[in-house]
Amino acid sequence: MNQDRTPGTLRRQPVQKRSAERFQRLLDACAELLDEVGYAALTTKEVARRAEVSIGTLYQFFSDQEGLIGALATRNLEAFLERVAVRLERENPQDIPGVVEVAVEEYVAMRRTVPGFGVVDFGAVGRDHTLDPALDNNTAVAGRLRSLTASLSGVRDDAELEIAVRVALECADGVLRLAFRTDPQGDPQLIAECKRVLNSYLNDRIRSLGAGREAH
Amino acid sequence: MNQDRTPGTLRRQPVQKRSAERFQRLLDACAELLDEVGYAALTTKEVARRAEVSIGTLYQFFSDQEGLIGALATRNLEAFLERVAVRLERENPQDIPGVVEVAVEEYVAMRRTVPGFGVVDFGAVGRDHTLDPALDNNTAVAGRLRSLTASLSGVRDDAELEIAVRVALECADGVLRLAFRTDPQGDPQLIAECKRVLNSYLNDRIRSLGAGREAH
DNA sequence: CCCAAAATGTGAGCCTGACTCATGTTAGTT
DNA sequence: AACTAACATGAGTCAGGCTCACATTTTGGG
Numbered sequence: 156m157n158q159d160r161t162p163g164t165l166r167r168q169p170v171q172k173r174s175a176e177r178f179q180r181l182l183d184a185c186a187e188l189l190d191e192v193g194y195a196a197l198t199t200k201e202v203a204r205r206a207e208v209s210i211g212t213l214y215q216f217f218s219d220q221e222g223l224i225g226a227l228a229t230r231n232l233e234a235f236l237e238r239v240a241v242r243l244e245r246e247n248p249q250d251i252p253g254v255v256e257v258a259v260e261e262y263v264a265m266r267r268t269v270p271g272f273g274v275v276d277f278g279a280v281g282r283d284h285t286l287d288p289a290l291d292n293n294t295a296v297a298g299r300l301r302s303l304t305a306s307l308s309g310v311r312d313d314a315e316l317e318i319a320v321r322v323a324l325e326c327a328d329g330v331l332r333l334a335f336r337t338d339p340q341g342d343p344q345l346i347a348e349c350k351r352v353l354n355s356y357l358n359d360r361i362r363s364l365g366a367g368r369e370a371h
Numbered sequence: 372m373n374q375d376r377t378p379g380t381l382r383r384q385p386v387q388k389r390s391a392e393r394f395q396r397l398l399d400a401c402a403e404l405l406d407e408v409g410y411a412a413l414t415t416k417e418v419a420r421r422a423e424v425s426i427g428t429l430y431q432f433f434s435d436q437e438g439l440i441g442a443l444a445t446r447n448l449e450a451f452l453e454r455v456a457v458r459l460e461r462e463n464p465q466d467i468p469g470v471v472e473v474a475v476e477e478y479v480a481m482r483r484t485v486p487g488f489g490v491v492d493f494g495a496v497g498r499d500h501t502l503d504p505a506l507d508n509n510t511a512v513a514g515r516l517r518s519l520t521a522s523l524s525g526v527r528d529d530a531e532l533e534i535a536v537r538v539a540l541e542c543a544d545g546v547l548r549l550a551f552r553t554d555p556q557g558d559p560q561l562i563a564e565c566k567r568v569l570n571s572y573l574n575d576r577i578r579s580l581g582a583g584r585e586a587h
Numbered sequence: 588c589c590c591a592a593a594a595t596g597t598g599a600g601c602c603t604g605a606c607t608c609a610t611g612t613t614a615g616t617t
Numbered sequence: 618a619a620c621t622a623a624c625a626t627g628a629g630t631c632a633g634g635c636t637c638a639c640a641t642t643t644t645g646g647g
Binding site for chain 3 (some may be wrong): 171
Binding site for chain 2 (some may be wrong): 162183195286318321322325326328330332333344345348349351352355356358359360
């Protein structure tokens with residue numbers, strides 16, 4: 156009877172085709188609006204209107220506004236990981252700079268082409284202080300990236316690598332946001348700096364794990 | 372006499388003692404509430420109530436909620452820079468790891484003791500996509516840190532250093548947020564990783580500027 | 588084909604919170 | 618005291634998040 160009021164979650168997965176399409180339309184409208192008016196000025200009413208769906212329908216899928224944003228972030232995350240996985244498989248880089256190059260370039264490409272990606276990428280802003288540290292979007296990304304990394308460069312996939320990837324991800328996120336804050340197309344110099352940070356750190360870090368190609 | 376409705380700004384600086392105290396009380400109440408209920412659930416009514424001030428008074432000082440948060444961020448920023456400047460002067464470190472140590476430790480100390488610091492540190496969340504990239508809080512921090520860094524380690528204070536410091540700051544911000552997301556007291560391992568990232572990158576970066584103490 | 592059940596869709600309206608403004612009060616100055 | 622500028626107030630306006638009682642569509646037997 157009473158609806159699921161757990162904040163920031165989905166309420167009902169669409170099962171029929173019609174509602175599945177509406178679900179995607181809502182995410183698309185949300186993404187467009189985020190680009191147009193920004194995070195703070197986003198309204199659920201306008202998202203619904205833009206998706207040509209009633210406000211009630213929106214709330215059948217998402218528990219609240221945060222759930223809507225979260226679902227968009229999840230879709231972005233899946234798309235990003237898919238793109239990275241495809242390119243890694245195709246190009247099969249053998250060292251860390253190779254993997255860094257692919258991951259950064261795909262992120263940049265998505266920032267330039269995917270609506271709303273710049274505002275929410277893999278997680279809404281201000282979702283830090285959740286009391287349950289169980290699930291954290293960036294941690295999820297790190298987990299998936301870690302297995303991709305480990306399998307491709309011969310590095311041992313252990314707790315140390317987990318930390319290195321999480322740390323690298325936070326850095327990349329911050330520097331790339333800066334790059335796009337400075338220049339809507341992404342400041343090339345700062346994008347290069349992002350790769351540099353990751354390579355400096357990971358090289359340093361992985362070597363100390365005794366698994367790099369050039370042991371000290 | 373329409374009021375200043377420029378978003379995110381101050382409206383009137385307090386000039387008399389009474390209002391100056393109220394101004395600080397409002398920031399204190401805001402900081403406390405941010406810790407208690409989080410950014411999303413913050414209400415201006417409750418901030419005013421907590422500060423024992425009418426809602427009207429709050430809006431005499433701040434153009435809107437964002438202005439309130441911004442003023443708190445500015446106060447945090449000034450306190451941080453003051454603390455770092457004092458410690459740098461006292462300890463006078465001669466190399467990059469020395470400066471990194473001081474800056475990171477002071478940030479950690481403030482996260483542990485200053486109410487609300489964990490939520491807004493130097494800038495509210497979600498303030499990226501402002502159309503005028505003129506002023507950006509992290510850039511301001513970077514500018515001030517840069518002069519401190521340059522004067523103390525004999526590095527040339529030029530555009531390259533500017534970039535290095537801005538990049539380093541974004542990384543530190545991200546990794547330290549992660550450290551405190553994982554552990555309310557700040558995960559020691561991640562704090563150590565933060566220093567490591569900064570040292571790896573800055574060492575790499577500064578050496579290439581031909582100014583480190585150990586030229587290659 | 589027909590129908591009940593399940594899934595889905597609707598939007599007027601409730602509620603809460605950001606922000607205003609007409610009016611009253613206090614501090615500083617002469 | 619008397620005047621002015623700074624300061625303080627909170628009931629009221631407005632907008633946006635979200636609900637719920639009800640309507641419509643799809644599905645899967647029979």
